[in-house]
Amino acid sequence: MHMLNLGILAHVDAGKTSLTERLLHTAGVIDELGSVDAGSTRTDTLALERRRGITIKSAVVSFRIDDVTVNLIDTPGHPDFIAEVERALAVLDGAVLVVSAVEGVQAQTRILMRTLRRLRIPTLVFVNKIDRRGARGERVLRELTERLSAPVVPMGVVTEPGTAGAAFTAVRPTAEDAVDVLADHDDALLAAYVDDLVTGEGIHRALVAQTRRALVHPVYFGSATTGAGVPELVEGIAALLPGAGGEADREGPLSGTVFKVERGPAGEKIACVRLFSGVLRVRDRVPLGDDGRDRGDGAARVTAINVFDQGTDVRREEVRAGEIARLWGLVEARVGDRLGEPRDERRRFFAPPTLETVVVPGPGVDRRALHLALTRLAEQDPLIGLRHDEVRQETSVALYGEVQKEVVQATLAADHGLTVAFRETTPLCVEGPVGVGAAAEFVKKGDNPFLATVGLRVEPARTGSGVRFGLEVELGSMPYAFFKAIEDTVRETLGQGLHGWQVTDCAVTLTHCGYCPRQSHAHQGFDKSMSSTGYDFRGLTPLVLTEALRRAGTRVHEPMHRFRVEAPADTLGALLPALAGLRAVPRATEVRGTRCVLEGAVPAARVHRLEQRIPALTRGEGEWESGFDHYAPVALGTPPERPRTDDNPLDRAEYLLRVTGRVAN
Incomplete structure (x- = not known):
């Protein structure tokens, strides 16, 4: 038996949650179909999902097709929840893109297909709602080719579209149907066609091979409501999409990805993980990392494992390569973390959120309780981008759109008993350096109160490059921990530029460094007042970096x-x-x-x-x-300012008073 991790993706209201229900029913996992309108579907479990009839959180459910175990991931269709789709894409072996036969190709359909093709995820297309009035199969096929620029192969014919009796009959593609599409990637097939040697079996083999390489996309038609076309789709899923890998992957080093974080009934953290290689067992200690680097949280011990099986999840002693599991015990786990060895993972595919709003507590709401609740939400969705202002006692969240406000509001009320409102949504800007700026402060010189020397140069970098940190000093000129303290502080400080926005697309270079070696008074232990510590470099770096930014100038x-x-x-x-x-x-x-x-x-x-x-x-x-x-x-007017939430290194006296408890002499 082999494994297939399958995503169901679509524009909102195309019917993918209904298709999930129909697939589970066809596979014998459920006896009765749930309804999106009635709020009784298996995968939409949140109260708001049931009330609004939309998917907000990705959900995993399992079923079997002959010797294939399918972990099906139902993803949101509304663009405000594109981050949930992004996380699902990181763990998929294949996908079904659902398109409405009535509305045809829609905005989100285009975005999803472009992404699936860019990531080379094998994808079948299911044209749903052929039983609805206005269904138009042939036109949808043309739109798939023209508006999605996707090579598609119809896998059968529709009869009586737009009526309750609409049906789909699977027909193996013939040379006339498919050779134009398949021959683009198969010279041997083209030569055989020219010589009139193409057989139906040859066409089928080419279709399977190219589908699994994400070069072409077979198209099925049907109705999730009536079940028309669904058995044929199920056969296509098993026959055309690739599995999650063989036994050999289980012999490799442990490698997996956390794609979702949940909270259990007792508030315990549960990490949803796709394992790509190796085997993970209960009581194993697991190193966690982010972007291929250890976070320094140490290894966590797995205390329990559940894997998905026939519509539910069951307790097991281990999870193997190719499987998706829910893990207990990883208390520091965050969405996007990798387990074990780094791998070439699919990471950011969609843009980050570009809007921001301040959460306003309702009457009688404790601000500390609200901050804790929002922190838990951000832990489950890192792109919320929680930002807390201690001075104003305000918390901001980043958003993709206005619907997310309702989700945050409903979640806080339902899960934490907290009522909130929101201020007007504002754009989330960034800053970038205009020119080159440099600054330095030296140990025991001037009014530098820190036992550290730090010199930094800031300059613009190419668009989209983020932040690069480099050295113009010898790595062995001081302890590595001090270099790490400087780099980490640089990245943290760049979260708020001269106008309060995150600074990006810049290169920061360490040009000067120095420290006071470990010293002590006679016959006494280590004396921090005479010796440099990480505190000195973390305290001095924001002042130097801010001055370098000031000299370079920034643009919002x-x-x-x-x-x-x-x-x-x-x-x-x-x-x-x-x-x-x-x-x-x-x-x-x-x-x-x-x-x-x-x-x-x-x-x-x-x-x-x-x-x-x-x-x-x-x-x-x-x-x-x-x-x-x-x-x-920003071309018009004064650049927008964002209130600072740090110790404000733009004001040296204020900063030193906050950090050291005194001002410079």
Whole structure:
């Protein structure tokens, strides 16, 4: 028996949770179908999911197809919860992309297919809702090719679409159906076709091979409601998608990924893990790391293991390569952590959140309890980006969109009994250095109260490069722990630049360093007042780095979203002024018969308002698609400022008073 970790992905309301229910029913895991509308589905367990009829958190459920055990991961379709999809992609062997036969290819469909193809995840397409009025199979096939730029192969024919009797009959693709697509990646197949030597079996072998390499995408049609086409899809899942790896992987070194963190009934932390190689047993000690580096938390002992089996999860003594498990005992685990050996993991595929809001406690809500509850939420979703301001006693969270506010609000009320509101959502900007700046402070010189010498140079780096830290001093010139303290403090300090925003796309170089060796008075032990410690380097570095930033100068950049609007051509006259009024800049305009397509860029802060106006501007016929594209310098007015939450190294006297308890002489 082999394993397959399968993701179900779709634009919201395409029917993927209903398809999950139908797959479980077809596999015999459940006796009665759950309903999204009734809030009775197996994978939507949160109260808000049941109330809103949308998936918010990824859920894992298992079933068997002959000798294949499938761990099925139902992911959110709403773009506000794209982070949940991102984490699921890191553990998938294959995917089913669900498309509505009525609405066709939608905004999120395009984003998901582009990502699946970029990551080369083998993907089948299931065109759902063929029984609904307005279902249009042939048109959806054209959209898959034209709008997704995806090579697709239909796996059968639909009869009576748009009626309750709609059905799908599987038919093996013939040379006429598939050779144009398959021959693009198979010269031998093309030569055989030219010589009239292609057989049906040859076409099938090429289809299987290219599907497993994510070169082509077989398309099935059906209805999750009636069950039409689902048995054929199940056969395709087992026959066309690759497994999670063989027995050999179990002999390799331990390597896995934490893709989800939950809390149990008693508040205990549960880490959901995909194991890529090795075997993990109860009572094993597991090193945790992030981005291929140990975090310094040490190894944690696994106290219990549950694996998924036939619709539930069961206790086991071990988890093997290829499996997904829930682990107890990893109290320091965070989403994105790797277990054991580093590997070439799929990491950030979607843009980070570009919006931020302040959480306002309701009447009688204890701020400390609220902070603890938000910390737990951030632990389950790192992209929430929790930010606490001790001075103002305020906590901010990062967001993808307005729906996330409702989720945070409902979760705090249901799980913690805390009522909250939110301030107006604002864009999450970044800063970048404009020029080159350098600064240095030397031990026992000037008004430097720290037993440390630190010199730093800051300069711009290429867009998207993040922060690079380098040395112009000998690594052996002082203890390594001091170099580590400087680098860690540099990265932490860059979280708030001259205007309070995170500083990115820069190179920071250590140009000077020095320390006081370990000293003591006669016949006495170590004296910290005479010897450098990590405290000295952590205290001095923010002052030096901030001064270097001040000399380099920084510019604030706001997040910009790319957008695409498809609407009736006669609404173009209303669309263009509205776009201009919200600072959207069209870059391309194309008229296709009675339809027009506009593409361009708009500030993230204006996306929600513009999205709300599109229906009225286009008589309800406009299709809106947007997503983060880049950061652009704030061109109008004074750059936005963000309140600081650190010890404010911009004000030397204030900083020294907070850090050392005294001001410089």
